[in-house]
Structure formats: structure tokens, C-alpha cells
Amino acid sequence: xxxxxxxxYRATTTAPVNIAVIKYWGKRDTTLNLPxxxxxxxxxSQRSLRTLTTASCSGNFPAEDTLNLNGKPQDIRSSKxxxxxxxxxxxxxxxxxDADSSLPALSKFPLRIVSENNFPTAAGLxxxxxxxxxxxxxxxxxYQLPQSPKELSRIARQGSGSxxxxxxxxxxxxxxxxxxxxxxxLAEEVAPASxxxxxxxxxxxxxxxKKDVPSTEGMQTTVGTSALFAERAQNVVPQRMAAIxxxxxxxxxxxxxxxxxxDSNTFHATCLDSWPPIFYMNDVSRAAVRLVHDINRVxxxxxxxxxxxxxxxxxxxxxxxxxxxxxxTVKAILGxxxxxxxxxxxxxxxxxxxxxxxxxxxxxxxxxxLKDGVSxxxxxxxxxxPVKVDTHLVSETGEIISS
Amino acid sequence: xxxxxxxxYRATTTAPVNIAVIKYWGKRDTTLNLPxxxxxxxxxSQRSLRTLTTASCSGNFPAEDTLNLNGKPQDIRSSKxxxxxxxxxxxxxxxxxDADSSLPALSKFPLRIVSENNFPTAAGLxxxxxxxxxxxxxxxxxYQLPQSPKELSRIARQGSGSxxxxxxxxxxxxxxxxxxxxxxxLAEEVAPASxxxxxxxxxxxxxxxKKDVPSTEGMQTTVGTSALFAERAQNVVPQRMAAIxxxxxxxxxxxxxxxxxxDSNTFHATCLDSWPPIFYMNDVSRAAVRLVHDINRVxxxxxxxxxxxxxxxxxxxxxxxxxxxxxxTVKAILGxxxxxxxxxxxxxxxxxxxxxxxxxxxxxxxxxxLKDGVSxxxxxxxxxxPVKVDTHLVSETGEIISS
Numbered sequence: 144x145x146x147x148x149x150x151x152y153r154a155t156t157t158a159p160v161n162i163a164v165i166k167y168w169g170k171r172d173t174t175l176n177l178p179x180x181x182x183x184x185x186x187x188s189q190r191s192l193r194t195l196t197t198a199s200c201s202g203n204f205p206a207e208d209t210l211n212l213n214g215k216p217q218d219i220r221s222s223k224x225x226x227x228x229x230x231x232x233x234x235x236x237x238x239x240x241d242a243d244s245s246l247p248a249l250s251k252f253p254l255r256i257v258s259e260n261n262f263p264t265a266a267g268l269x270x271x272x273x274x275x276x277x278x279x280x281x282x283x284x285x286y287q288l289p290q291s292p293k294e295l296s297r298i299a300r301q302g303s304g305s306x307x308x309x310x311x312x313x314x315x316x317x318x319x320x321x322x323x324x325x326x327x328x329l330a331e332e333v334a335p336a337s338x339x340x341x342x343x344x345x346x347x348x349x350x351x352x353k354k355d356v357p358s359t360e361g362m363q364t365t366v367g368t369s370a371l372f373a374e375r376a377q378n379v380v381p382q383r384m385a386a387i388x389x390x391x392x393x394x395x396x397x398x399x400x401x402x403x404x405x406d407s408n409t410f411h412a413t414c415l416d417s418w419p420p421i422f423y424m425n426d427v428s429r430a431a432v433r434l435v436h437d438i439n440r441v442x443x444x445x446x447x448x449x450x451x452x453x454x455x456x457x458x459x460x461x462x463x464x465x466x467x468x469x470x471x472t473v474k475a476i477l478g479x480x481x482x483x484x485x486x487x488x489x490x491x492x493x494x495x496x497x498x499x500x501x502x503x504x505x506x507x508x509x510x511x512x513l514k515d516g517v518s519x520x521x522x523x524x525x526x527x528x529p530v531k532v533d534t535h536l537v538s539e540t541g542e543i544i545s546s
Numbered sequence: 547x548x549x550x551x552x553x554x555y556r557a558t559t560t561a562p563v564n565i566a567v568i569k570y571w572g573k574r575d576t577t578l579n580l581p582x583x584x585x586x587x588x589x590x591s592q593r594s595l596r597t598l599t600t601a602s603c604s605g606n607f608p609a610e611d612t613l614n615l616n617g618k619p620q621d622i623r624s625s626k627x628x629x630x631x632x633x634x635x636x637x638x639x640x641x642x643x644d645a646d647s648s649l650p651a652l653s654k655f656p657l658r659i660v661s662e663n664n665f666p667t668a669a670g671l672x673x674x675x676x677x678x679x680x681x682x683x684x685x686x687x688x689y690q691l692p693q694s695p696k697e698l699s700r701i702a703r704q705g706s707g708s709x710x711x712x713x714x715x716x717x718x719x720x721x722x723x724x725x726x727x728x729x730x731x732l733a734e735e736v737a738p739a740s741x742x743x744x745x746x747x748x749x750x751x752x753x754x755x756k757k758d759v760p761s762t763e764g765m766q767t768t769v770g771t772s773a774l775f776a777e778r779a780q781n782v783v784p785q786r787m788a789a790i791x792x793x794x795x796x797x798x799x800x801x802x803x804x805x806x807x808x809d810s811n812t813f814h815a816t817c818l819d820s821w822p823p824i825f826y827m828n829d830v831s832r833a834a835v836r837l838v839h840d841i842n843r844v845x846x847x848x849x850x851x852x853x854x855x856x857x858x859x860x861x862x863x864x865x866x867x868x869x870x871x872x873x874x875t876v877k878a879i880l881g882x883x884x885x886x887x888x889x890x891x892x893x894x895x896x897x898x899x900x901x902x903x904x905x906x907x908x909x910x911x912x913x914x915x916l917k918d919g920v921s922x923x924x925x926x927x928x929x930x931x932p933v934k935v936d937t938h939l940v941s942e943t944g945e946i947i948s949s
Contacts, residue, residue, distance in 0.1 A: 370782040374773070408823045426829045
């Protein structure tokens with residue numbers, strides 16, 4: 144039997160993307176990634192979007208930790224955030240080893256981490272959340288750490304704030320916390336996906352001319368310069384957090400939708416109010432806003448909700464029973480040949496053959512702008528948190544495998 | 547000699563457009579047009595943009611007051627605002643007549659008011675401000691009222707809030723006032739045009755696809771629904787009013803410019819934060835924002851300031867000495883054949899032959915978007931208030947004359 148020094152230890156996990164409905168924007172501590180306000184997100188199904196990460200370690204590996212993302216070696220030493228996550232995880236492992244000398248000394252071995260997204264980074268989806276969640280979950284599994292997802296969220300948060308919300312499925316809150324060391328700034332499940340599995344999400348991928356201000360930089364510009372920012376963080380968001388948790392508990396889609404849309408708008412308002420101003424939404428985004436309001440108006444109830452992150456892509460939430468009204472109408476506008484309709488959730492719209500809402504009742508200019516400006520869709524739904532899998536990206540002997 | 551009953555009494559005035567640098571958005575009393583916050587504007591030269599209005603009255607006119615705008619008879623009875631202005635002015639005239647019985651009883655005669663703008667309504671400029679200011683000034687002149695422009699602003703305000711600021715030239719504040727009856731909600735001159743005559747304004751007229759929410763409706767939506775609105779009205783604007791008045795007093799363009807741009811952004815942020823959200827700026831507007839920030843960055847000092855009203859048009863303020871840097875750069879982008887360069891202020895840029903800022907230092911996409919999206923320019927400057935003129939739009943015998 145090989146000594147523990149020669150073995151290659153491996154653990155592999157998938158992790159999901161999450162899309163916030165109450166937005167995280169602004170840090171009160173940039174090193175610890177402590178937010179100025181709580182946030183809440185829906186975890187999206189990994190049938191559509193997921194990061195797959197293998198964490199491995201061995202006494203035989205060359206001395207330094209390495210990270211390979213989508214086939215490319217990363218300069219791990221230049222990423223303080225990755226180093227912070229690894230360092231915390233290793234310290235937890237070390238504590239286990241100190242308490243039980245029979246455990247192999249994995250904390251002393253170099254790590255080899257390999258990660259792949261199943262979606263293009265260019266799609267403008269927040270891949271860092273899934274990436275850091277997968278990294279933390281995979282290393283924690285490799286190290287056989289006893290910490291709960293909630294406890295691990297403290298570590299993932301240091302990689303990318305929103306990553307802490309990707310450690311759980313369903314409906315996840317990230318509590319801002321009050322302690323200066325951030326130990327109470329944690330993610331927690333508000334409700335599992337099974338509580339409200341009917342929640343669908345349709346992403347309209349808008350070809351951005353150019354990446355605008357990166358969110359890490361943008362949010363601190365807002366914190367430092369917006370005259371309206373403090374009002375959102377201190378007064379508006381706490382009320383909305385309470386209200387949307389109630390809406391989720393009650394599966395009250397109209398309330399969930401209105402709070403979601405309003406908070407997206409308020410978030411982008413604080414960006415516009417920054418100095419210099421930050422614009423993430425463009426005319427295509429505005430057309431998606433118009434479309435959703437038009438659909439809701441024509442249907443006579445709130446069946447769809449838009450939300451926009453730090454980019455022009457629209458994410459439209461709706462319930463499965465309203466697929467025809469929402470996805471069907473979007474499909475009629477964009478045409479069935481738009482890339483993405485044939486994804487993992489195709490069955491949900493397979494029977495949808497007509498626009499749920501007659502297109503002549505939708506603002507005609509919005510229709511034209513969307514037709515020209517949306518390059519692909521991602522049809523997905525609420526989903527589960529990270530899943531342990533056996534499709535390792537590192538072989539038994541330590542070589543990187545392409546999935 | 548004809549009896550006073552048979553005579554046609556006439557007074558004619560021109561009135562200017564004004565463009566706010568601290569925006570008026572929101573009424574605390576919709577009937578009296580009382581604003582939620584003070585505002586401040588620059589009166590633009592009537593060499594470029596003006597309303598010409600003749601107020602006339604005669605005992606021989608048919609019994610009802612009439613109003614003719616740009617050649618078209620208006621239904622005066624359906625315009626509560628016009629009726630409110632006329633009623634106030636007539637009451638003031640009546641008071642004069644009651645005190646001096648030798649005065650002709652003009653307050654008893656029907657009014658015939660004829661008004662023309664020298665710019666297309668379609669240009670998206672706030673013609674109602676100039677229109678109501680001209681109406682009030684012309685009728686006040688007809689009635690030989692002793693009230694000062696500040697006192698008349700109380701009347702014009704009831705026609706259109708921002709009209710009160712068009713009764714004076716230069717730099718004009720509209721104080722929100724505190725009294726419930728609005729009697730202290732008045733416009734006053736902060737500084738005459740002659741205090742800082744170097745102020746130029748370049749309007750980029752953006753072909754709006756479609757008129758968005760009218761401002762009267764939009765502002766009350768914001769008051770009623772925006773979570774951020776109260777913060778702007780109560781805290782942000784009072785500080786900015788004080789700061790920009792200091793900047794104007796000191797002719798400090800960089801301060802004037804930054805406050806102007808920030809307040810435009812904050813105003814549009816509260817629109818976006820409204821429910822449903824209101825968008826007045828589009829991708830062309832955003833390109834103008836980018837252009838101004840790029841020019842200021844390349845020049846290394848703040849030479850230009852943008853501001854946007856309830857529409858996509860950009861108004862860019864700058865000082866005459868920086869014409870080459872600002873107007874010259876815009877001219878290089880749009881081309882010399884863009885409609886409007888050959889206006890009343892052509893002499894100010896006649897010697898400008900090259901872009902002040904090399905176009906390869908400006909965001910290339912902003913350049914393209916502006917080139918495609920700006921349909922005409924209006925090159926103008928700070929100017930005087932209403933002027934009494936003899937070019938009547940009503941003949942001595944009461945017929946409407948086309949100017």
C-alpha cells in the first residue's frame with residue numbers, strides 16, 4: 144500500500160450560479176468582503192449552469208498550490224482572494240489533524256485544483272460566485288471538514304461576496320452581520336428549492352459592447368460617492384429583505400416579483416447616482432423592462448419579474464404555470480432559432496407553440512430592440528446547492544483531465 | 547377717438563427657455579404647482595430659442611378668452627393651468643381698476659393671446675416654460691401690472707413649474723418655499739447673465755423613438771413610489787443649492803459643472819427608482835455622458851458639464867474660452883453639416899477648426915453612437931429674461947398675424 148505521502152487525494156463537486164433578487168452592492172470591509180447590506184438570491188439549476196471543480200492534493204505534487212480554470216493555469220499567488228480561501232480551509236484541516244494524529248497530513252500537501260464552467264464566461268454571468276463556491280466546497284470535501292454550508296459560506300465570501308450564496312440551493316439569504324471580524328456575515332437557506340420548485344428563470348443574454356466598470360470597483364465607487372446609496376443600504380434593503388422572505392415563505396409570486404424588480408431598479412439607480420456615473424443597463428435592458436411590464440399589464444397580474452446584475456443581461460423570473468405567457472412570448476419575439484431554447488429545461492416549453500401575449504399588445508419598439516439585441520437565452524429554474532460527484536478533473540495519479 | 551371698448555389693447559413679449567442645473571422633480575401640491583425641492587437654472591439666450599407672445603384684449607372681441615399657439619387655436623377651457631394664470635392676472639388688473647376708476651376696464655374684456663416658438667416643439671425642449679413665462683409677462687404688460695418678475699413668478703408657476711424661472715435672465719433659483727398657500731414659492735435671480743456671460747450651452751438633440759412618460763405624470767410617480775426620492779428632495783438638493791450658488795457667485799466652473807452633472811444623475815436615478823421605472827436617458831444620452839467625462843479627463847480639468855431633462859437630449863454647459871475643447875470636439879464628431887451649427891452663436895465657434903480633444907482619446911463606441919443618434923445641435927449661451935417688443939402677433943384691429 145502506498146504511503147499517504149504518495150497517494151493522490153481527490154474530491155470533486157459541482158456548484159451553481161445564483162442570481163440575486165435583493166442585490167449585494169457595496170462592502171463595509173473590502174478585505175473581509177463584508178457587505179453594507181444583506182442580500183437574497185435564487186440558486187439556479189446546475190442542469191443549465193454549473194462549475195465543476197476537483198480539489199486534489201498529494202505529497203508528491205510540486206511544492207506550490209496550483210489552480211487551473213477552464214484549461215488555463217492561473218497565477219494563484221496574485222489572487223489574494225483565492226489565497227484567503229485556501230488558507231482558511233487549510234487551517235480548518237490542520238485543526239482536525241492536530242486533534243487526531245491518525246489523519247493523513249493533507250494540510251501539508253500542495254493543492255492541485257482544476258475547475259471548469261459549462262457556460263462561456265463571455266455570457267456575462269457571474270461565474271465567480273459558482274467558481275469560489277465550488278472551490279471551497281471541493282477543498283472542504285477533500286479535507287473532510289465537518290463545517291456546515293453556512294459555516295463554509297464565511298470562507299467562500301472572502302473569495303467573492305456572492306459566492307457564499309452559491310453554497311446552498313433554493314432561496315438563500317446572505318446576512319450582512321454586525322461583527323467587525325465578519326464572523327456573523329453568513330449565507331443561510333431561507334427555503335429549499337423544493338419549497339417553491341415552480342420558479343423558472345429565463346436569462347436574456349445581451350451582447351454588451353464592452354465590459355463596463357467591474358463590480359468590485361463599481362460598488363466601492365457607489366459607496367464612496369452616491370448621495371442615495373446609504374438610504375438604500377440602511378433603510379430600503381432591510382424592509383425589502385423582510386418582505387421578500389415573507390413572499391418566498393408564502394410562495395407569493397406577485398410580491399416576490401415586485402420586490403425583485405424594484406430592488407434591481409434601486410440598485411441601478413445608485414449606480415447611476417455614482418460619480419462618475421455607472422451604467423450597466425443599456426437600451427436592450429430597458430426594452431426587457433418594458434416587455435415585462437407590458438406582459439404583466441396585458442395579463443392583468445404579475446407573472447414575470449426582471450432583474451439585472453452588473454451588466455446588461457436580463458434575468459426574468461416566472462412560475463412554470465406561466466411559461467406560455469412569459470417564455471412563450473419571449474420565444475415568439477426572438478424566434479425559435481435563438482441559441483439556447485433547446486437546453487436542459489426544454490421540456491418546460493416544449494408544448495408552448497404560441498406567444499402567451501399577442502405581440503401587438505407589446506411595445507413595438509421594445510420588440511424590435513430585443514430581437515436585435517438578445518444574442519441567446521438560457522432557460523433554467525431554481526435548483527440545488529453544490530453536489531459531490533465522481534467525474535474528477537484530476538486522475539488517480541494526479542494528471543489534469545479535460546472533462 | 548374710439549371708446550376704450552372699441553380699442554384693441556396689445557402688449558408683446560419674448561421669453562426664454564431655461565435649463566435646470568438643479569432639477570425640479572416632484573410637487574408637494576399639484577394644484578398650486580408647489581415643488582418638493584428648490585431648483586436652479588440657466589436662462590438660455592433668446593437669440594437661439596424664444597417664445598414670442600402677444601396678449602391683446604378688446605371690448606369688441608367675442609366673449610371668450612382665446613389662445614393661439616404656433617398657428618393653432620387651443621381649447622383654453624380644458625387647460626386649468628392657463629385659466630389659473632389668466633385668472634390671477636385679471637384679478638391683479640381688477641384691483642388696479644378698482645383703485646383708479648380712470649383706467650380702462652381691461653379686466654372685463656376677453657383676451658386674445660397669440661404665441662409662437664421659434665423652435666420646433668419636436669426638438670424636445672421644454673417649451674412650456676418659455677410659453678407660460680411669455681404668456682404671464684405679456685398679459686402683465688397688457689394690464690400694466692406693477693408686480694415684479696419675482697411676484698409674477700408666483701403666477702407663472704401655476705402654469706408650469708419651471709416657467710417661473712423663465713421670467714428672469716441669467717442664473718435663477720426657484721425657492722421651494724414653506725407656506726401652504728405657495729406664496730413664498732418664488733423664482734429669484736441668483737446672478738444676472740452679465741455676471742458670468744461666458745457660459746455657453748450646446749444642446750445635442752437626440753431623436754427620441756417615442757415620448758416617454760410626460761414629466762407632470764412622471765414626477766408624481768417618483769414622489770409616490772421611489773424609495774430614494776425623499777432623500778434627494780430633503781437632504782441632497784438643499785446642500786447642492788447652496789454649493790452651486792457659491793460656485794455661480796465665484797464663477798467656479800469646475801464646481802458648477804460637477805454639481806450640475808451629479809444632480810442630473812441623481813434626478814434620473816430617482817426616475818429609474820420609480821415604480822414602474824421611468825427612463826428618459828437612452829444609449830445616445832449615455833454616450834454624451836461618456837464623451838463629457840472623456841473630454842474632462844483628457845483635458846485634465848473640468849471644462850464641460852452635461853445635464854438631461856425629462857428626455858434624451860443632452861445639454862452641455864461650458865465656458866466660451868473652452869469652445870474649441872468642447873464644441874470643437876463635438877463638431878468634429880458630428881460633422882460640420884449637422885443641422886444647427888450655423889445658428890445665432892456661430893461666431894463663437896467660427897474660428898474653431900479642429901477638435902480640441904483628439905478623437906482617438908474619446909471612447910470610440912460613444913463617438914459612433916453620437917454620430918448616429920444626434921440629429922441636430924443648438925449652440926447657445928446664457929441670456930436675458932423676457933423682453934418687451936413691438937412685433938405684435940395681433941393687428942391694431944385685432945386680427946391674428948403670422949410672424
